[in-house]
Every structure is written in C-alpha cells, then in structure tokens.
Amino acid sequence: MTYHANEKGYYGEFGGAFIPEMLYPNCEELRSNYLRIMAEPSFQEEFHQLLKDYVGRPTPLYFAERLSEKYQTKIYLKREDLCHTGAHKVNNTIGQILMAKKLGKNRIIAETGAGQHGVATATVCALMGIQCVVYMGEIDIARQAPNVARMKMLGAEVRSALSGSRTLKDATNEAIRDWINNPVDTHYIIGSVVGPHPYPDMVARFQSVISEEIKWQLKEKEGRENPDYVVACVGGGSNAAGTYYHYLDKPEVGIIAVEAAGKGIDTTESAATSALGKVGIIHGSKSLLMQTPDGQITEPYSISAGLDYPGVGPMHAHLFTSGRGEFISVTDDEAMTAGLEISQMEGIIPAIETSHAFAIFDHRKFEKEDVIVINLSGRGDKDLQTYIDYFKL
Amino acid sequence: MLNSFQHLQNTMNRINQKLKEDKKLLSIYFTAGYPDLNDTVQVIQDLEKSGVDMVEIGLPFSDPLADGPTIQESSTTALHNGMHTELLFEQLKDIRKTVQIPLIVMGYFNPMLQYGVEAFCKKCHEIGVDGIIMPDLPLDVYQNEYQAIYKKYGLVNVFLITPQTSDARIREIDEASDGFIYMVSSASTTGAKAGFGDTQEAYFNRISEMNLKNPQVVGFGISNAETFAHATQNAKGAIIGSAFIKHLTSHGVGKIDEFVSSIR
Numbered sequence: 001m002t003y004h005a006n007e008k009g010y011y012g013e014f015g016g017a018f019i020p021e022m023l024y025p026n027c028e029e030l031r032s033n034y035l036r037i038m039a040e041p042s043f044q045e046e047f048h049q050l051l052k053d054y055v056g057r058p059t060p061l062y063f064a065e066r067l068s069e070k071y072q073t074k075i076y077l078k079r080e081d082l083c084h085t086g087a088h089k090v091n092n093t094i095g096q097i098l099m100a101k102k103l104g105k106n107r108i109i110a111e112t113g114a115g116q117h118g119v120a121t122a123t124v125c126a127l128m129g130i131q132c133v134v135y136m137g138e139i140d141i142a143r144q145a146p147n148v149a150r151m152k153m154l155g156a157e158v159r160s161a162l163s164g165s166r167t168l169k170d171a172t173n174e175a176i177r178d179w180i181n182n183p184v185d186t187h188y189i190i191g192s193v194v195g196p197h198p199y200p201d202m203v204a205r206f207q208s209v210i211s212e213e214i215k216w217q218l219k220e221k222e223g224r225e226n227p228d229y230v231v232a233c234v235g236g237g238s239n240a241a242g243t244y245y246h247y248l249d250k251p252e253v254g255i256i257a258v259e260a261a262g263k264g265i266d267t268t269e270s271a272a273t274s275a276l277g278k279v280g281i282i283h284g285s286k287s288l289l290m291q292t293p294d295g296q297i298t299e300p301y302s303i304s305a306g307l308d309y310p311g312v313g314p315m316h317a318h319l320f321t322s323g324r325g326e327f328i329s330v331t332d333d334e335a336m337t338a339g340l341e342i343s344q345m346e347g348i349i350p351a352i353e354t355s356h357a358f359a360i361f362d363h364r365k366f367e368k369e370d371v372i373v374i375n376l377s378g379r380g381d382k383d384l385q386t387y388i389d390y391f392k393l
Numbered sequence: 394m395l396n397s398f399q400h401l402q403n404t405m406n407r408i409n410q411k412l413k414e415d416k417k418l419l420s421i422y423f424t425a426g427y428p429d430l431n432d433t434v435q436v437i438q439d440l441e442k443s444g445v446d447m448v449e450i451g452l453p454f455s456d457p458l459a460d461g462p463t464i465q466e467s468s469t470t471a472l473h474n475g476m477h478t479e480l481l482f483e484q485l486k487d488i489r490k491t492v493q494i495p496l497i498v499m500g501y502f503n504p505m506l507q508y509g510v511e512a513f514c515k516k517c518h519e520i521g522v523d524g525i526i527m528p529d530l531p532l533d534v535y536q537n538e539y540q541a542i543y544k545k546y547g548l549v550n551v552f553l554i555t556p557q558t559s560d561a562r563i564r565e566i567d568e569a570s571d572g573f574i575y576m577v578s579s580a581s582t583t584g585a586k587a588g589f590g591d592t593q594e595a596y597f598n599r600i601s602e603m604n605l606k607n608p609q610v611v612g613f614g615i616s617n618a619e620t621f622a623h624a625t626q627n628a629k630g631a632i633i634g635s636a637f638i639k640h641l642t643s644h645g646v647g648k649i650d651e652f653v654s655s656i657r
Contacts, residue, residue, distance in 0.1 A: 016531070016534065017531060018502060018529045018530065018531060018534070019458075019529055019531065020458060020459040020528035020529050020553065021528065021552065021553040021554060021555055021558060021577070022459060022528075022553070022555050022557075022577060022580065022581075022582075023458075024531075024555075024557075024558065024562070025555075025557040025558065025559070163462070163465050163466075163469075164455060164456065164465075164469065169456065170456075173456050173457075173458055176458050177458065177459075177460075177461070177582045180458075180459065180580065180581065180582050181580060181581050181582060181585060182580075183557050183580045184557075184580075278507075279506075280503045280506060280507060281501075281502050281503040281506060281529065282456075282503070283456075283458075284458075284529070291503070291507070293507065294477040294478055294479075294504060294507060294508075295454075295478070295503040295504035295505075295506065295507030295508070296454065296455040296472060296477075296504070297455045297456050297503070298455075
C-alpha cells in the first residue's frame with residue numbers, strides 16, 4: 001500500500017486527468033517529461049542551489065519550548081515562514097520555473113487566491129526574466145491589495161478573473177482557459193497539489209524538500225528521523241503534501257491535516273472539504289469537493305484566503321478516505337486565538353492559514369513524550385489587517 | 394436488459410442516420426434554461442423548424458473550463474434561473490412528440506457523475522437523446538469505466554480533437570468513436586476566435602487526408618455563413634454555439650429562424 005501517486009496520477013480512486021482535449025497536449029508534454037527532467041543532475045543542482053542561496057534553505061526546525069511546556073508534549077516548528085517571499089510556496093515555483101525553462105516555455109501563467117502563490121510566481125519570473133501573467137479573482141484583488149502591488153512591482157501582469165464567484169476557483173478557471181488558448185509557448189504554474197496529473201505529484205515532489213529536511217534535522221535533535229505526528233493546514237494542500245511526503249508510507253508517523261471550518265461545519269460558511277465535500281471532479285482532478293447535490297461547485301468560506309478552496313488535492317482526499325490521515329476542522333475564532341497565542345508565546349506571527357494548524361491542541365491531546373512537527377507554512381505580515389480588525393489592535 | 398431488436402435500433406440512432414444524408418450539417422449549441430428557464434423546449438423546436446440538422450443541449454456548469462465568456466455567462470444565468478439536471482430531463486420528457494432531429498446533451502462531467510452515470514444515460518435513452526459530449530471525460534476513463542453503459546443505452550459518445558492532437562491520438566479517438574468527431578477548429582476556448590487562418594487550413598487538410606472512419610463536425614470559431622461554408626468544405630458539418638447564444642441574448646427566442654437562415 002502506498003499513499004503516493006501511481007503512474008497515472010491516481011492516489012487510490014482520486015486524481016487522474018479529467019481535462020478537455022484542448023489541454024491534453026499540454027498536460028501530456030508535462031507528464032511525459034517531468035520525472036525525467038527532475039532526475040537530471042543539472043536540474044537537481046540548479047534547484048537545490050536556488051533553494052539554498054535564493055530561498056534561504058534549509059529552513060530551521062525549531063523546538064518551541066514554551067508551547068511544549070503549555071501543552072505538555074514536544075512541539076517542533078518547521079520554519080517555512082522564513083523562506084524568501086514569506087511562505088513555502090516558493091519551493092514549488094522555483095521547481096516549476098526551472099521545469100518551464102527545460103521545456104522551452106517563454107511565458108508563465110498562474111492563479112492566486114490570497115496572492116502568496118502569485119507573488120512567489122512573479123518572483124521566480126523576475127529572477128529568470130520570463131513574462132508572467134497572474135490571474136486573481138476580482139474580489140481577491142480588492143481585499144489583497146498589498147500582494148497585488150508586490151506582483152506588479154515584480155513585473156507581473158495581474159489579470160482580474162471576472163467570471164463566476166470571482167475568487168480563487170475562478171482565477172484557476174481563467175488560468176486554465178489561458179493555457180487552452182496558448183498551448184505552445186506557455187507553462188502554467190499551479191500553486192497547489194491540485195489540477196490534472198502530473199501537477200499534484202509534481203508539486204508534492206517540489207514541496208517534499210520540507211519533509212526531507214525534517215528527517216535529518218529531527219535526527220540531529222531527537223536522534224530519530226520520524227516524529228510521532230506531522231501537522232499541517234490544508235487548503236489545496238501543498239504545504240501539507242510537502243510536510244507529509246517522506247512520511248506517507250511510514251505508518252508509525254501520524255498524519256494530521258487541519259482544515260478551515262470557517263464559521264463552523266454546520267453553517268453555510270465553511271471550507272472544511274473532508275467534512276462537507278463529496279467525490280467529484282474539480283480543476284481536472286477527481287477528488288473531494290464542496291458542491292451542490294446537482295454537482296455545481298460551491299463557494300467556500302474561511303477567514304484565511306489561502307484555505308478557502310472548495311476542494312483538496314487528490315493525495316489528501318485519499319489520506320482522508322483511507323483513514324491514513326486524521327482530519328480536524330478548526331473555526332475562524334479558534335485559528336485567530338491560536339495565532340495570537342503563538343505570537344505571544346514564541347514571538348512568531350503566523351499566517352492565518354498556519355494559525356489553523358496551531359489550534360489542534362484544543363481538539364486533541366498528545367502524550368508527553370510525543371514528538372510533533374507542525375509546519376509553520378507562512379508568516380503573518382500579509383494578514384496584519386485581518387488580525388488588526390479581528391483583535392481591534 | 395435490452396433485447397437485440399432494440400439494440401439494433403440504437404446502433405442506427407438518429408445521429409448515424411443524419412450523418413448519412415447527402416448534405417452539410419448545421420448543428421447548433423445552446424445552454425438549457427437560457428435566456429429564461431422554460432425556453433429550452435421552444436428553442437429546440439424552433440431550431441428544427443428553421444432547418445437545423447442537430448442540436449446540442451448545454452447542461453450548464455458552474456466552472457466551464459473550455460468555454461469563453463459568452464457560454465460561461467449563459468451558464469451562470471441558466472443556473473441562476475434554476476436549471477439543474479433533473480429539471481432538464483423533466484423539460485425534455487415529451488420532446489420526441491414534436492422534434493425528430495438528433496439531440497445531444499453537452500456539458501461537464503461532474504454534474505453527470507453526481508446524477509449517476511448510468512442513471513443519466515438511462516434518462517437520456519428514455520427521453521430520446523441520441524448522444525453525449527462531455528469534454529472533460531477523458532478517453533481512457535470512458536473506455537475503462539463507462540463505454541459499456543453508453544452502449545447499453547444506445548448513446549453515441551462524441552470526442553473532441555484539436556489542431557494540437559497528434560495523429561496517433563486522433564486514430565485512437567476515431568477507433569473509439571461511433572458517430573462523429575468534434576473537430577475543435579483552433580487552440581481556444583469557445584467563442585474566442587473569429588474566422589480561420591492558414592493554421593486552420595492546414596489542420597482541416599491534415600484531418601481530411603487521414604480518411605477517418607468517422608465524419609468530422611467542426612466547432613469553435615463558426616459564427617456566420619462565411620465561416621460555416623469554410624468549415625464544411627472538407628468536414629461533414631459545423632457547430633455554432635457562442636454566436637447563437639449572443640443572438641438569443643440580443644433577440645430572445647422569437648427570431649431563431651432569422652439567425653439560422655443567415656447561416657445557409
């Protein structure tokens with residue numbers, strides 16, 4: 001039994017490539033080349049050199065002493081918030097921009113919700129001198145102005161997605177439509193472990209540097225590679241996929257996924273896909289998604305713009321339905337409270353996405369000897385206004 | 394279980410019969426429940442009366458990846474009007490009392506999956522729908538999981554090809570098809586490009602020279618008499634979608650014959 005993708009991009013029953021024929025050549029070109037390109041020594045060398053010198057890896061694995069004391073267990077934080085651009089997203093965009101170059105593409109498109117992936121994409125495009133177009137929902141453009149400005153300053157063109165609900169899922173639709181209209185010169189950098197095969201697997205592999213580092217860092221600190229639990233928040237699920245990756249097939253390591261319950265899973269304002277979703281097709285992949293009984297994809301809600309995606313990546317859908325992963329839903333209020341706590345106990349202001357992961361201690365008890373690694377996926381600068389409004393700071 | 398007589402009837406369904414006619418076929422796509430929720434049946438009836446050969450009934454979807462703004466907006470409106478799968482089947486239940494031309498349901502796979510693929514096909518069969526186009530249901534998944542169901546209910550599955558589709562894959566699709574091949578004219582979403590250039594010319598010729606067993610019907614980029622004539626030089630027919638939706642948006646359902654007579 002493996003929890004990795006098979007050669008057709010399936011995680012159990014989830015994944016695959018449910019795409020219109022117009023996208024088949026694009027995806028096929030990527031599918032038939034990505035593993036070979038990623039295995040090339042020149043690719044690996046450039047990828048790791050950029051992760052080291054440009055992104056600032058390895059990111060520290062930090063023992064959170066005060067937090068551990070409070071919750072009577074051993075808590076380590078994987079500091080992805082210290083990556084260049086402020087989150088794990090850049091691990092993937094570095095990998096994909098190198099992939100695009102190897103495939104001879106000279107134009108990059110991306111979708112973004114809160115703007116983190118858009119900024120990470122605009123950053124690597126500036127680094128490589130490649131044209132960049134980022135699709136962003138009209139509503140998100142209005143509420144994430146600083147990230148829009150960052151992308152523009154980095155030289156990217158930000159295009160407003162005007163269709164549907166004008167948020168992340170619609171930005172993704174627009175990016176896919178752009179790719180249909182520009183199949184030859186353009187590479188689409190998807191920001192999460194979603195989309196048609198090979199994207200979920202490719203993005204997970206680029207993000208797997210997170211768990212690769214956790215292994216040797218934990219060995220140094222605890223004398224063992226395997227923690228008892230790895231914990232991450234899940235929207236689409238890229239930081240989680242990177243955190244779990246090298247532990248997926250190690251049953252002794254517990255996998256905990258934290259979803260955004262928004263105002264509660266018994267309300268209409270939630271993004272907890274495992275609790276509220278059903279099997280279906282979203283953005284070219286079979287997964288769990290929030291939808292009407294009629295199969296129309298619904299608009300999720302979370303206070304965190306990075307978690308309000310109506311689906312999860314197929315890896316996570318499989319972790320959930322197989323029981324390999326433990327899924328916990330955390331409300332806006334619980335996440336905000338946890339974010340404030342980590343700020344004041346450890347001196348780290350986390351992204352609101354990440355704050356969700358810190359709220360698990362309200363939901364679950366751990367043993368004193370347990371070693372828990374939480375992925376601190378991003379820093380909270382981008383969310384300052386939301387924190388200010390929420391806490392009336 | 395269908396008996397062999399019914400099965401024989403099904404294999405010669407209206408699509409196959411229509412494709413045998415010695416003429417270039419005009420097929421029209423429209424979104425069910427648009428402009429108004431209960432316009433669906435009248436649009437189909439008027440299209441037939443106006444001389445259209447085949448109709449694609451669009452089942453609206455919240456996230457239509459392959460469609461440009463015109464069809465997206467019509468889908469959003471139709472959903473807002475209250476259109477859904479069961480209601481479409483309800484609206485169509487007596488359609489065969491008045492309409493003889495082939496009818497094809499076109500949409501995205503998720504609503505079909507939620508309805509249940511077999512239940513969906515059974516309903517289509519009962520109503521007298523002849524074929525299904527689900528652009529995001531891939532060839533291999535169709536063959537492995539659903540082909541037997543489509544066959545059981547006598548439904549023709551229509552696959553798309555594009556200028557980027559390789560010869561080898563076109564052969565595979567031709568082999569898997571038993572009606573016609575939907576030939577997307579250019580690398581685009583619906584309604585994106587008007588008219589045809591040298592790239593399309595070369596593509597039309599390439600496909601024509603492949604001597605496929607299934608006839609081809611061209612779609613995307615056809616909006617008037619000129620593009621219809623051009624597209625059907627080599628192909629058996631052509632499909633108009635966005636241009637017809639625009640006509641409905643401007644003129645409502647009253648002047649469908651004017652649109653159709655402007656094409657040929």
